[in-house]
Amino acid sequence: MFDDCRVSELSSQVTEGFSALAGMEPIPVLPALRAIVPGGGLRPGTVTGVDGSTTLALALAAGLGDRWCAIVGLPEAHVLAATAFGGEDGGLDPTRVLLVDDPGRRWADVVAALTDGCAMVLVRPPEEPPAHVARRLTTLARRNGCALVTTGPWAGAALRLRVETNHWSGVGDGTGHLRGRRALVAVSGRGAAAPGHRVWLWLPGPDGAVAVAEHEGPARLEAVAG
Amino acid sequence: MTVPRVLVVWCPDWPVTAVGLEASTPAAVVASGRVAACSAAARAAGVRRDQRLRDAQRHCPDLVIHDRDPDAEGRLFETVAAAVSAITPWVEVVRPGVCAIPVRGAARYHGGTDRDTAEESLRIHVQDTVVERGFDCGVGIADGLFAAELAARTANGGLIVPAGGTADFLAPYPVSVLDRPELADLLPRLGIRTLGAFAALPARHVAGRFGTDEVRAHRLARGLDARPPAPRPPHTDLSVTTEFDPPAVAAEQVVFAAKTLAEHLHEALATEALTCVRIGVEVTDAHGRTQSRLWRHDGALSALAVAERVRWQLSSWETSPDEEGVGGIVSLRLLPDQLVPDEGRQEALWGQVTVSDRIMRAAARVQAMLGHQAIVRPFPVGGRGPGERVVRVPVGDLPPKPGASEGQWPGRIPDPAPAVVHPEPLPVRVTGADGAPVTVSARCVVSAPPRQIEIAGRVLPVTAWTGPWPARERWWDPARFRRRARFQVVTADGGARLLIVEGGNWYIEADYA
Known part of the structure; x- marks a missing residue:
């Protein structure tokens, strides 16, 4: 898929790419996630690492609107979880998702092919990608207007989002059912506005939407249970 | 009507006739140890269809036995079909x-x-x-x-x-x-x-x-x-073939031939007022190895699109490391598959997502690398368990009929839906305060409140739980009938999971990760 002349041609475009970067439209995210994603969206060609929560990774794709999203190497991801994350605006449209459950050794070629057409590729590489593979993928993604989100290790990730604490509400001792979850998300990486910044999010809230949670500290389980 | x-x-x-046995000889055709068909003479001796071979031989000791040959059945029946088609x-x-x-x-x-x-x-x-x-x-x-x-x-x-x-x-x-x-x-x-x-x-x-x-x-x-x-x-062979002599070593040569070949194919189909939604491409190299792949498209595949797919197929063959030295291509064959009457092309109406050409191209490149089934689109359908609420359809195949998601599913797991549904449920141990495994009786009574769960050696205290939610699925079908109960469990590390108990065994069905 990558031959040498193509790579050298691409790397010459990288310099042009940097100048073009300023004018590039960011990939939109849900309004509630602007608290953790600087600039109102993910810049094409950047890698966002998500740790500890598949829900948060899917939530990043829930603001895509009529753009397409691909999920590579996460056979267990359940796209229907994110369909209502945007509240009244809907959320992730499952019919605009492509799933590649088992890309095997050729995962990088698969991601490279999917950056052309999809606005976001969510990938869990089987191992940490070598630097040259990561560079190729981000270059292609930048050129094609695609943001990469990974739930695996990725050294060059510009933004890292980590769910540190979860508080579920709705379930008591044998009663109720899961309704909402408040999650403490820690933001780090060179792309973060204020590294080390922490935000409480409803992931999702009792109404099914992702929102910023006002109160910190443990949820009042008793009040919501039932 | x-x-x-x-x-x-x-x-x-017919299976007996097809393998060349006379009706007057006691004979049987067997498939996986059972009688698939028998001759009239064997039937008179008490041999029946679906009988075990041993029983059949007891009824008729001099039974002539032959393995079933579906190819021969189809081939020989062409003679009958051809005779009838004369009428x-x-x-x-x-x-x-x-x-x-x-x-x-x-x-x-x-x-x-x-x-x-x-x-x-x-x-x-x-x-x-x-x-x-x-x-x-x-x-x-x-x-x-x-x-x-x-x-x-x-x-x-x-x-x-x-x-x-x-x-x-x-x-x-x-x-x-x-x-x-x-x-x-x-x-x-x-x-x-x-x-x-x-x-x-x-x-x-x-x-x-x-x-x-x-x-x-x-x-x-x-x-x-x-x-x-x-x-x-009457069946006519619509496949088209081209031979390369000497073998083609440049991919461009094969791709160029593919375009011409596809044009011939389209002409042949057009005269029959047919179009194909799937096309098979068979490439044979000088070593006699054949690689074939089926390509499908929502609309008809244009000659250019066919040529493009041939190129992808060739490139995926060349780059796969276990195939050293292809040694030139000697023949290329296109087989139209799944013929449908040509009714023109209808653009999708509102509410249906059309797959743009760009997405289709990206998906086809993945299919060239990993095969047709490797890239799928999820479609929501009705169902109780989270895993049953989505069907995965390979890109290019027809999506399920809209409306399949309609209807109420009593006993559906309430929202929010979990973000992780394990393709294979993970085994888990659930114990009560006394350390004994928690059981659920046939009347859906829990023996003790679950107090801790053990996943792959890791013990997690349970802070909140709810259930059991009984699910008796497919009660009308004894082979697929399942009686199971679901629980939601929140553990001390903040994780929430959907557990399922069936026949005394506990599994993690989904993770609210």
């Missing part, structure tokens, strides 16, 4: 051993003043034609394929069921002729032994208690047709 008159040619014990070109091979033709037109052509004599002379004519080729057969005419096949199988070489008399003809047959083993087992236990009794059940009650397949069976029993025969003109 009238059911069209159909003539069926039925060759008895009327619209022959539908239902399966090797049975073929059907529509009666209208053919009967008129084959003479007779009124309809009954015309049908009788057609029936005799077809039967004589097949018997002349050396095959025993029964020929029957009735309203609809199902009744016509039964009419063909009656003693003395078949009969004609008068128009409108199908329901009366079918009534005395046992329900086992419907060829649905579960139904044939269930209905007699309910006191319904004949098709007549089954047909007498109100259709809406059948629909209310059984699935669509049973409704189809009920339609058959009432003398209606579950599906009209789709007449096809």
Whole structure:
């Protein structure tokens, strides 16, 4: 898929790419996630690492609107979880998702092919990608207007989002059912506005939407249970 | 709605005939240790279909045994189909051993003043034609394929069921002729032994208690047709091949040839007013290795699109490291698959997501690397468990009919949906305060509140839990029936999981990760 002349041609475009970067439209995210994603969206060609929560990774794709999203190497991801994350605006449209459950050794070629057409590729590489593979993928993604989100290790990730604490509400001792979850998300990486910044999010809230949670500290389980 | 008159040619014990055994020798064709078909002589000795081989040999010690050969069945039956197509070109091979033709037109052509004599002379004519080729057969005419096949199988070489008399003809047959083993087992236990009794059940009650397949069976029993025969003109090979001499070493050469070849193919299909939604590409190299791949497209594949796919296929072959040295391509073959009448192309209406060319190209490149099934689109459908609420359809295949998600699913897991649904449920140990495993009785009583769960050696205290939510799934089908109960459990690390207990074993079905 990558031959040498193509790579050298691409790397010459990288310099042009940097100048073009300023004018590039960011990939939109849900309004509630602007608290953790600087600039109102993910810049094409950047890698966002998500740790500890598949829900948060899917939530990043829930603001895509009529753009397409691909999920590579996460056979267990359940796209229907994110369909209502945007509240009244809907959320992730499952019919605009492509799933590649088992890309095997050729995962990088698969991601490279999917950056052309999809606005976001969510990938869990089987191992940490070598630097040259990561560079190729981000270059292609930048050129094609695609943001990469990974739930695996990725050294060059510009933004890292980590769910540190979860508080579920709705379930008591044998009663109720899961309704909402408040999650403490820690933001780090060179792309973060204020590294080390922490935000409480409803992931999702009792109404099914992702929102910023006002109160910190443990949820009042008793009040919501039932 | 009238059911069209159909003539069926039925060759008895076709699997036996196909392997070259005479009806007078006691012989049986076996597949996986059971009798698939037997000759008339063997049947007289007590050999039956679906009997175990050992039992059959007890009934008939000098039984000649042959392995089933489906290829030979299909191949030899072409002789019969060709003989019948000399009478009327619209022959539908239902399966090797049975073929059907529509009666209208053919009967008129084959003479007779009124309809009954015309049908009788057609029936005799077809039967004589097949018997002349050396095959025993029964020929029957009735309203609809199902009744016509039964009419063909009656003693003395078949009969004609008068128009409108199908329901009366079918009534005395046992329900086992419907060829649905579960139904044939269930209905007699309910006191319904004949098709007549089954047909007498109100259709809406059948629909209310059984699935669509049973409704189809009920339609058959009432003398209606579950599906009209789709007449096809005699089979012509529409595949096109090109040879390279000397072998082509440059991919461009093959791709260029593919474009011309695809144009020829499209012309051939257009003259038949057909289009194909799937195309098979077979590439053979100088070592005689053949690589074939099926390509599908929502619309028709243009010549350029076919050429593009051939290039992808070649590139995926060249880059795969276990194939050292392709050694030049000697032949390229295009096989149209899944032919449909060409009805022009309809753009999607509102509410349907069209796959743009750009997405289609990206998906096709992934398919070239990993195969057609490797890239899928999820579609929401109805279901209780989270994993059942989505079907995965390979890109390019037709999505499920909209409306499949309609309807209420009592006992559905309440929202929010989990973000992780394990393809294979993970085993887990659930224990109560006393350390004993938690069990759920048949009446859905929990032996003790779950206090901790153990996943792969990691023990997590339970801080909140809820359940059991019973799910008795597919109670109408003993083979797929499952009685299970679900729980939601929140653990001290903040994680929430959907657990399922079935037969005393606990599994993690989904993770609210």
